[in-house]
Amino acid sequence: MPTILQKYGGSSVADADRIKHVARRISRSYEGGNKVVAVVSAMGDTTDHLIDLAHQVSPSPAPREMDLLLSTGELISCTLVAMALHELGHQAVSLSGGQAGIQTDAAHTRARITGLDPKRIQRELEQGRIVIVAGFQGVTEDMDVTTLGRGASDLTAVALAIGLGAERCEIYTDVEGIHTADPRLVPGARKLKEIGFDEMLELANYGAKMQPRSIELAAAYNMPVLVSSTFVEAPGTLIHGGAAMEVRNKVAGVAADRNVAKITVLGVPDRPGIAASVFEPLARVGISVDTIVQNASVERLTDLTFTTTRTDAQRAMEVVEPVAREIGARGCASAQDLAKVSIVGTGMQNAPGYAATMFRALYEAGINIEMITTSEIRITCIIAEAKVPEAVRALHDAFQLEKE
């Protein structure tokens, strides 16, 4: 009997009616003659509500306590889904991350999965039960509850699919699959039938709705992932290792990420060691820096610009300002209202012309490019946030993504 691994996101279990709908969906897979394990996220805005509660008590709650607190969100939703399955006449059992055998390191709020012991799940499946697992969480050797980072129920699902030898991992969400661009921005955006792991990773990192670490894990074990809608009956997008060949020589999609801030250190003396003196203190406080650009030096002075998430920008300025004074820079400036737009596709590897087409399309749409960064299969431009809808539409048109 094949094992099916499904994951339902927070909007799919946002209230009692949706939970009943999810239960019917799970029930159908079970009645199709499969062993079924479903991973669920916390209901709707439960996690935000818990974070708010914590901040009422402490401005910077301890990560260990935060993890035990936040883990309750997924416990609540997984028990409710199990109850809804009982109402449909099925045997179902809900398991916490720890009970499901998700073992992690002790890096609270962003723990890494270090092992998986699916004995309990297997025992429940053998007894004919449907197993509902609380996503996003695991336990340390010490039985302390950890969480795996925002959006990490995807990661739980992929890890369990691998550990249980499922044929594929099905991610159910509020979109119908992975599109060539955000359909809310581009009416002609086309749902992709399939996409390669590499491309999906770039899309996920640059705005599409899936947790990048879960794609990396799926890629490492070559576990196919199907992304489709909880609410609409339609084929989704299959993310797999074999897809790259077919879509080669094409841009797969356009992604946008609005959570971008820019910090510039102005008039930096151009001498060795300056970059290290700026970025080491940022790394020490855990601020992750994305794009870095350093202008050509004029009269031995240069401007050093980097981007962070908007969430980290304030803290980054607090770290960088004293450093700027120390190294004799003229000052610091920051801008919060930025975004990234990216084109992604294995077809771009070693093929000229994609960057030029991208820059021209943005130019013709009257959009100024602030910074540029590229990977093997991605070109990203940093632009004003207000211009995101126009930029995505212009790029979608320029690369003719509405065509199959």
Place this chain on the structure above:
Amino acid sequence: MPTILQKYGGSSVADADRIKHVARRISRSYEGGNKVVAVVSAMGDTTDHLIDLAHQVSPSPAPREMDLLLSTGELISCTLVAMALHELGHQAVSLSGGQAGIQTDAAHTRARITGLDPKRIQRELEQGRIVIVAGFQGVTEDMDVTTLGRGASDLTAVALAIGLGAERCEIYTDVEGIHTADPRLVPGARKLKEIGFDEMLELANYGAKMQPRSIELAAAYNMPVLVSSTFVEAPGTLIHGGAAMEVRNKVAGVAADRNVAKITVLGVPDRPGIAASVFEPLARVGISVDTIVQNASVERLTDLTFTTTRTDAQRAMEVVEPVAREIGARGCASAQDLAKVSIVGTGMQNAPGYAATMFRALYEAGINIEMITTSEIRITCIIAEAKVPEAVRALHDAFQLEKE
């Protein structure tokens, strides 16, 4: 260094401000040079909210899932109390029932504690940490989460006090202690300085605010329990084994329990085995029957009356009606608007006159007694619920409980 065991109820941690207050209170005990373990209940109405969520999904949720669901309430409050302690500059750690070593049987929603392994708590205490434990919950051998029944955070606290060798168990709540009667009903009600385990058990079973099983456990291990207010600085009531001697020959207090329904089987043929045929089916579905009265037989017919909680009354009628038909009874009747008032005191043992004084006091207050039941140290009358305030006041006066 002595170990202090404290327990804070749901109203004591109902919001962020109260949680901070509780943290300050715990902090004071810690700074007084003690090892401190605090057990907390779920915030305010969290448990009711979770029960409501479950009922939106399923009319009769499975007990196992219900337990995992409800256990989240205490996890939330214990992490928040730990965070509030961090804000006060203390090292604190929150533990689930399972982490705290509370082992139970698998009787979900009303599990019994089968063992206690306080290694983790002891290790945290030795490292100078304050330990906050989620009340009301434990784990089975299988690591399934169980709950110990309504109000069972008291039980968690007493069990840990015993297991950790604490000098006493301090229960903090929204009242200042145990009173001679409910102060909301009797303005002259007096707070007791101390009370014996036996008396407290009767008071708790008949309306006072403490979980009876926790008193039984404290009595079995002779663990003194101090009940006092979270919010008011005042000495509370010490429940202990040595108190009974001092208050002998006195009524300790008046208790009332409003959750009473009465079911009467009318015109029952008076022959052997009838009582068993009525009460066995009730026991099988887990309905607990309290007082039972059978009238003297008239023409070989009798009326059989018993009480249950109001919550069970509907279900009890459904069980009893077919039985009544089978045994040839005339019919069934039920009344929901009843209550119990009790006087409790070791002084009543083998001493005449208490019952007579009680019945006269109620008679003079114009209150009809429907049924009577007694224990060694308690006399209970079942009366109309609407008469509870007058009855309690009349009994408090009759036994002069306002006097020390």
